[in-house]
Amino acid sequence: MSEVVNVLVAFAVIVLVFRWATSGKDSSADGQSPAAILGFRPKTVTPEQVDAVHSMFPDIPADNIRYDLLRTGSVQLTSNKILERGFLPAPPATYFRVYPRAAQNDAPRPAAANAAPAAAAPSHQESLIKRFNLEDRVVDTSNPTPAEAPHKWEADPAKREAGLKERKARMILAARE
Structure with a gap:
C-alpha cells in the first residue's frame, strides 16, 4: 500500500514540474530578443x-x-x-x-509624403489636351491624319523648340485617337 502512495506522489510531482516547465516557456517567449x-x-x-x-x-x-x-x-x-x-x-x-x-x-x-498626393491630384484631373491647349486641334477620329514628314535639324534654337512642341502636340493628338 505504501508503494501505491509513493507512485501517486511521484506522479503528482512530475505533473506539477511539467506544468511549471511548459508555462515558463510561454511567458519567456514574449521576452525573447528579436534576434532569437x-x-x-x-x-x-x-x-x-x-x-x-x-x-x-x-x-x-x-x-x-x-x-x-x-x-x-x-x-x-x-x-x-x-x-x-x-x-x-x-x-x-x-x-x-x-x-x-x-x-x-x-x-x-x-x-x-502626405502633401505629395494632394499636390499631384489636380494634375491627374487635367487632361493633356487642356494642359497643352490643343482643344482647337482635336479632330474627328473618322478623318485619318496625314503621314508625318521626317524631322530635319534646324540651326535656330527657337525653331528647334517650336518643332519639338509641334511633335509633342501631334503625339498627344495621335494618342487620343
Whole structure:
C-alpha cells in the first residue's frame, strides 16, 4: 500500500514540474530578443528607408520591404533584389510577432509624403489636351491624319523648340485617337 502512495506522489510531482516547465516557456517567449525570434540579428531600419524603397516599388508590400531591410540593412541591396527577382519574399509568421502589422499601418507618415498626393491630384484631373491647349486641334477620329514628314535639324534654337512642341502636340493628338 505504501508503494501505491509513493507512485501517486511521484506522479503528482512530475505533473506539477511539467506544468511549471511548459508555462515558463510561454511567458519567456514574449521576452525573447528579436534576434532569437527571427533567427538573425536584425539591422536598424528607419521609416525613411522603408519609404524610399516603397516609393521606388509601390507594388511591393511594406512588410516585405521592412523584413528584407532588417536582413540587409541597405536600401541599395534591397532595391537590387527587387530588380533582379521582381519581388521580395513574404516575411515568416515570426516576423509579425516582433513587428505587428497594425503598428506599422497606423504609424504617422512624414508631412512631405502626405502633401505629395494632394499636390499631384489636380494634375491627374487635367487632361493633356487642356494642359497643352490643343482643344482647337482635336479632330474627328473618322478623318485619318496625314503621314508625318521626317524631322530635319534646324540651326535656330527657337525653331528647334517650336518643332519639338509641334511633335509633342501631334503625339498627344495621335494618342487620343
